[in-house]
Amino acid sequence: MARRRLTRVLPGIMMWLVRIFFAVVLAFPFYWMLITTFKRNTDLNNLKNNPFLFNESPTLDHLKLLFNETLFPRWVMNTMFAGLIVVIITLVLAVPAAYALARLTGQWGAQLGIGIFLTYLIPPTLLFIPLSKVISFLGLQDSLWSIIIVYPTFTIPFSTWLLMGFFKSIPRDLEDAALVDGLTQWGAFVKLVIPMSVSGILTVVIFAFTLVTQEFVYALTFISSAAHQTVGVGVPTFLIRGDVYYWGSLMAACLITSLPIGFLYNLFLDRFIEGFTVGAVK
Amino acid sequence: MIRRQRWLGPAMFMPAVAYILALVGVPFVMAFLYSVSDAKVGSVSYHYVGLQNFISILHRPAFIRALQDSFVFTITSQVLVLIGANILALSLKDAFPGRRFFRFLILLPWVAPVSIGSLGWKWILDSLYSVISWVMVRMHLVNQYDTPMWLGEPKLAMMSVILVHTWHMLPFATVIILAGLTAIPKDIPEAAAVDGAGFFRTTFQITIPMMLPIINVAVLFGAIFTFTDMTVIYILTRGGPYDTTQVIPTEAFFTGILGSDLAEGAAISIFLVPLLIIAAYIALRSAHRAEVT
Numbered sequence: 001m002a003r004r005r006l007t008r009v010l011p012g013i014m015m016w017l018v019r020i021f022f023a024v025v026l027a028f029p030f031y032w033m034l035i036t037t038f039k040r041n042t043d044l045n046n047l048k049n050n051p052f053l054f055n056e057s058p059t060l061d062h063l064k065l066l067f068n069e070t071l072f073p074r075w076v077m078n079t080m081f082a083g084l085i086v087v088i089i090t091l092v093l094a095v096p097a098a099y100a101l102a103r104l105t106g107q108w109g110a111q112l113g114i115g116i117f118l119t120y121l122i123p124p125t126l127l128f129i130p131l132s133k134v135i136s137f138l139g140l141q142d143s144l145w146s147i148i149i150v151y152p153t154f155t156i157p158f159s160t161w162l163l164m165g166f167f168k169s170i171p172r173d174l175e176d177a178a179l180v181d182g183l184t185q186w187g188a189f190v191k192l193v194i195p196m197s198v199s200g201i202l203t204v205v206i207f208a209f210t211l212v213t214q215e216f217v218y219a220l221t222f223i224s225s226a227a228h229q230t231v232g233v234g235v236p237t238f239l240i241r242g243d244v245y246y247w248g249s250l251m252a253a254c255l256i257t258s259l260p261i262g263f264l265y266n267l268f269l270d271r272f273i274e275g276f277t278v279g280a281v282k
Numbered sequence: 283m284i285r286r287q288r289w290l291g292p293a294m295f296m297p298a299v300a301y302i303l304a305l306v307g308v309p310f311v312m313a314f315l316y317s318v319s320d321a322k323v324g325s326v327s328y329h330y331v332g333l334q335n336f337i338s339i340l341h342r343p344a345f346i347r348a349l350q351d352s353f354v355f356t357i358t359s360q361v362l363v364l365i366g367a368n369i370l371a372l373s374l375k376d377a378f379p380g381r382r383f384f385r386f387l388i389l390l391p392w393v394a395p396v397s398i399g400s401l402g403w404k405w406i407l408d409s410l411y412s413v414i415s416w417v418m419v420r421m422h423l424v425n426q427y428d429t430p431m432w433l434g435e436p437k438l439a440m441m442s443v444i445l446v447h448t449w450h451m452l453p454f455a456t457v458i459i460l461a462g463l464t465a466i467p468k469d470i471p472e473a474a475a476v477d478g479a480g481f482f483r484t485t486f487q488i489t490i491p492m493m494l495p496i497i498n499v500a501v502l503f504g505a506i507f508t509f510t511d512m513t514v515i516y517i518l519t520r521g522g523p524y525d526t527t528q529v530i531p532t533e534a535f536f537t538g539i540l541g542s543d544l545a546e547g548a549a550i551s552i553f554l555v556p557l558l559i560i561a562a563y564i565a566l567r568s569a570h571r572a573e574v575t
Contacts (some may be wrong), residue, residue: 029403125505186287
């Protein structure tokens with residue numbers, strides 16, 4: 001009897017151990033950023049101290065340094081600005097494209113949609129060398145605009161793919177009824193389909209934005225001066241003076257950057273994953 | 283009678299297609315053209331040199347090593363990701379108190395910018411102040427005056443970049459596998475349980491085989507994102523110590539961008555293409571299957 005109960009609760013206990021183990025390991029660096037952010041340098045640099053505890057009183061010095069004496073606020077603004085423009089470009093191009101491929105072009109529209117999605121798989125590390133030539137040809141080297149025109153190359157494919165799935169789920173009868181009522185196809189798209197797709201479009205807005213904040217390779221390649229950088233490249237490459245790492249401020253920057261982005265992305269992650277799993281899950 | 287305008291569809295998708303062609307299609311072709319040329323940063327002339335760049339990089343021991351290490355990096359981290367993600371996904375499948383909170387913690391390595399997460403690890407793996415070393419000293423596993431140089435010793439550095447990359451990719455694979463697990467009809471494992479199959483037997487003989495298509499998706503995209511990534515290595519080791527953690531993407535970056543040798547850099551990055559073609563083929567087949575069924 002007792003043995004039977006044990007076999008019944010054992011999987012449950014194991015599940016909890018697994019969850020706790022993974023949560024601790026996966027989230028540890030973020031906890032470590034948090035603790036480092038508020039520790040005094042003398043505390044951080046004393047090897048005799050227990051690094052898990054505050055051996056001296058917490059401090060806001062690292063945050064003050066970060067916001068007052070580094071380019072961090074500038075990088076945040078650069079990232080927001082680039083994100084905003086990239087989102088606009090993405091919406092303007094991907095929303096009509098996705099609708100056309102989902103509705104107006106039949107079978108080969110679907111094929112073309114897959115083709116567009118596959119371009120998402122062509123990595124920056126293959127394209128960065130020729131693109132650096134294109135960027136200098138356009139006279140955009142070392143400008144925030146270099147990444148603003150390049151980032152839509154990965155936000156458009158993914159957004160088009162996601163929106164195609166979204167548009168396909170809208171009942172066709174509704175559009176047909178609108179056409180019978182005298183709207184043109186374009187009119188039906190603007191007045192009927194777009195208002196019905198607000199949640200899909202919002203998903204794309206968040207994605208395009210988070211993908212911009214996550215990108216590293218293109219920004220590192222095209223932008224050379226610190227003042228024009230984004231957060232993702234600025235913090236790890238320009239927040240170091242000479243060989244000295246200001247770990248307190250660095251970790252503060254990491255924490256401030258990763259939590260809001262992580263939180264936003266997390267809300268819409270399931271939709272993102274759906275983009276990859278089409279065909280394998282039904 | 284509904285009048286469909288035939289030109290409207292193409293007019294709506296052409297701008298997006300043109301954008302992609304101009305900034306992905308053209309550079310893609312250019313990468314091949316550069317790889318058989320003598321292009322340098324700053325020069326505008328183009329001379330065809332045949333396979334000279336490929337011959338030259340294949341004669342460099344450092345490149346051969348980077349090529350091998352790319353496979354070591356990708357295969358090792360993907361095996362670890364696959365094992366970890368399956369276990370973790372099973373533990374997250376059923377509802378439990380605090381599930382949303384756990385999910386958020388577990389997803390952080392994927393949803394936070396990877397350069398920022400890697401920087402966190404650079405501090406955790408610091409040569410002097412590493413918290414891991416501190417714990418190991420306290421547990422008398424290592425000598426206080428001879429702590430491991432996590433990023434400064436070839437073997438340890440390779441292990442570190444692999445583990446940090448595994449840390450970054452694990453949530454992505456977990457969520458994909460979780461999506462597959464929740465899609466499996468509940469009654470099949472239940473029927474197996476009624477027939478007397480235990481937890482492990484149900485898992486290994488029913489759940490995992492049914493999960494294979496989705497596990498393929500996780501491995502496919504995971505392998506591409508790993509094989510073509512340079513962020514983790516760039517932040518943690520810059521390919522060092524003594525070029526022992528170089529992979530194809532970092533070699534291409536150091537040669538083609540920092541070294542200004544566009545032609546040779548392009549030739550190096552061309553070595554990413556075979557894997558991409560295989561991946562595209564598998565992805566197309568799976569998408570095709572989805573449309574037929």
